Amino acid sequence: MRLRAGISAALASAAILVVGWQAGAHVSESNASAVTTSFAGNTGGTNTGPTANGTTGSSASGSSPGTGAGSSTGSGSSSGSSTGSSSSSSLGASAKAGGTYAGTAMETRFGTVQVQVTIKAGVITDVTALHLTDNEQRSVQISARAAPLLRSEVLSAQSANVQTIGGATVTSEAYLTSLQAALDAAHF
Amino acid sequence: MQHTSKPGGPGLGGSEPRLRSRTFPSMGTVVSLAVPAAPGTAPQAEVEELEAATAVVEQLFNGLDRAFSLYRPDSEASAMARGELALADASAGMRRLYVEASEWRTLTDGAFTAERPDGVVDLAGIVKAHALREAGTSLLALGLKDWCLNAGGDVLVVGSPIPGSARPWLAGIVDPADRTALLTALPLGNAGKHALATSGTSERGHHIWSAGLQGVRDEGFRQVSVAADGIITADVLATAIMAGGARTLALATSQWDVEVLAVKNDGGLLATPGFRNVGARNS
Numbered sequence: 167m168r169l170r171a172g173i174s175a176a177l178a179s180a181a182i183l184v185v186g187w188q189a190g191a192h193v194s195e196s197n198a199s200a201v202t203t204s205f206a207g208n209t210g211g212t213n214t215g216p217t218a219n220g221t222t223g224s225s226a227s228g229s230s231p232g233t234g235a236g237s238s239t240g241s242g243s244s245s246g247s248s249t250g251s252s253s254s255s256s257l258g259a260s261a262k263a264g265g266t267y268a269g270t271a272m273e274t275r276f277g278t279v280q281v282q283v284t285i286k287a288g289v290i291t292d293v294t295a296l297h298l299t300d301n302e303q304r305s306v307q308i309s310a311r312a313a314p315l316l317r318s319e320v321l322s323a324q325s326a327n328v329q330t331i332g333g334a335t336v337t338s339e340a341y342l343t344s345l346q347a348a349l350d351a352a353h354f
Numbered sequence: 355m356q357h358t359s360k361p362g363g364p365g366l367g368g369s370e371p372r373l374r375s376r377t378f379p380s381m382g383t384v385v386s387l388a389v390p391a392a393p394g395t396a397p398q399a400e401v402e403e404l405e406a407a408t409a410v411v412e413q414l415f416n417g418l419d420r421a422f423s424l425y426r427p428d429s430e431a432s433a434m435a436r437g438e439l440a441l442a443d444a445s446a447g448m449r450r451l452y453v454e455a456s457e458w459r460t461l462t463d464g465a466f467t468a469e470r471p472d473g474v475v476d477l478a479g480i481v482k483a484h485a486l487r488e489a490g491t492s493l494l495a496l497g498l499k500d501w502c503l504n505a506g507g508d509v510l511v512v513g514s515p516i517p518g519s520a521r522p523w524l525a526g527i528v529d530p531a532d533r534t535a536l537l538t539a540l541p542l543g544n545a546g547k548h549a550l551a552t553s554g555t556s557e558r559g560h561h562i563w564s565a566g567l568q569g570v571r572d573e574g575f576r577q578v579s580v581a582a583d584g585i586i587t588a589d590v591l592a593t594a595i596m597a598g599g600a601r602t603l604a605l606a607t608s609q610w611d612v613e614v615l616a617v618k619n620d621g622g623l624l625a626t627p628g629f630r631n632v633g634a635r636n637s
Contacts, residue, residue: 315623320630325536328539332508346507
């Protein structure tokens with residue numbers, strides 16, 4: 167049950183994350199709610215599958231405050247689609263709960279927006295925008311937002327390939343042993 | 355290392371640019387100026403030009419440090435901190451920078467501030483970037499078209515490390531968990547932003563002032579790098595996002611044309627599209 171609560175909290179966090187992502191982009195709240203419902207189905211104590219529909223309000227399980235916040239934004243009807251394995255009620259399977267959860271494509275004033283969340287072992291590993299239109303300049307703002315990124319997705323750089331090093335301010339003493347000092351020495 | 359004299363050089367996988375750099379200590383850190391060492395020109399003339407330019411930049415940094423440093427008892431800023439000098443009576447340069455910092459406070463919803471909690475005017479958060487900006491103006495006035503300035507980890511570039519080519523400067527970003535390793539790299543200059551600033555703390559668990567925002571400690575960032583066209587914008591927003599957390603991050607990416615890479619306290623990364631697959635984009 168503790169694991170289930172953890173997973174519920176993680177899913178609720180995903181909902182909050184998506185809502186925050188959307189609210190920050192000034193998408194209207196009624197649109198944002200459509201995405202969160204795919205997670206609200208999971209937070210219900212009796213409905214464990216992502217395809218669970220409806221009755222998020224009837225959940226009587228001891229949900230965490232985070233869960234409550236997540237499901238309270240739901241509109242009540244499950245409109246999300248999902249792929250991947252759904253969490254089940256057995257502990258062993260719950261620990262491995264994961265999959266890819268997609269929200270409904272929504273028409274916003276920024277264009278069409280759809281969000282996909284990937285969850286592995288109860289942990290959100292990625293949030294991606296599945297579909298963005300950029301027929302308006304505003305939609306660029308959405309795609310310009312900061313999203314979770316795996317370290318494998320960024321360019322793996324070696325100091326030999328760069329010309330300068332950015333980082334939090336180093337003191338004169340720390341500079342002596344810094345990568346920038348090595349570059350400067352090499353460029354003498 | 356392979357050298358080439360062919361302009362319009364290849365992408366990241368190509369030959370490495372040849373550079374020359376000079377450094378000097380200022381503002382409690384080390385500043386370095388790097389320029390391309392173009393083959394074919396007399397090395398001695400090149401070195402002299404670089405050293406003359408470095409001297410100009412050094413003079414500028416030290417002049418600003420003498421006025422703005424709170425570590426110097428004889429500075430104008432220290433006199434203000436002791437209450438001996440009112441802002442209204444301060445130098446024009448001091449008042450101008452204070453006004454600029456105050457405007458940034460409004461623009462960042464208070465996440466960036468030019469005043470310490472005790473009310474003392476503290477422009478330390480902006481003066482290094484201001485010095486870089488002024489130094490950049492001076493270098494352009496000197497006719498230097500390709501250079502990279504680095505002041506303790508904040509970077510401002512113009513042109514290319516291979517003069518005449520489309521090749522961008524490539525700035526590595528330090529991994530806060532291992533200062534001898536790079537997290538990633540970002541192209542600057544040609545076809546990119548010109549400035550990169552990073553705010554952060556190398557000590558896990560330590561967090562800077564949080565502008566009274568709840569939850570910043572837990573959900574906050576260990577290091578925030580911002581690339582922008584101007585060094586002030588990059589520096590202020592990096593500081594503001596460190597202080598204001600996710601809310602300020604969302605504000606910054608929606609209001610300014612910036613690229614942001616934030617390292618969360620739990621080690622996770624948040625990044626704008628410019629930090630994704632940088633290598634693929636440039637190859």
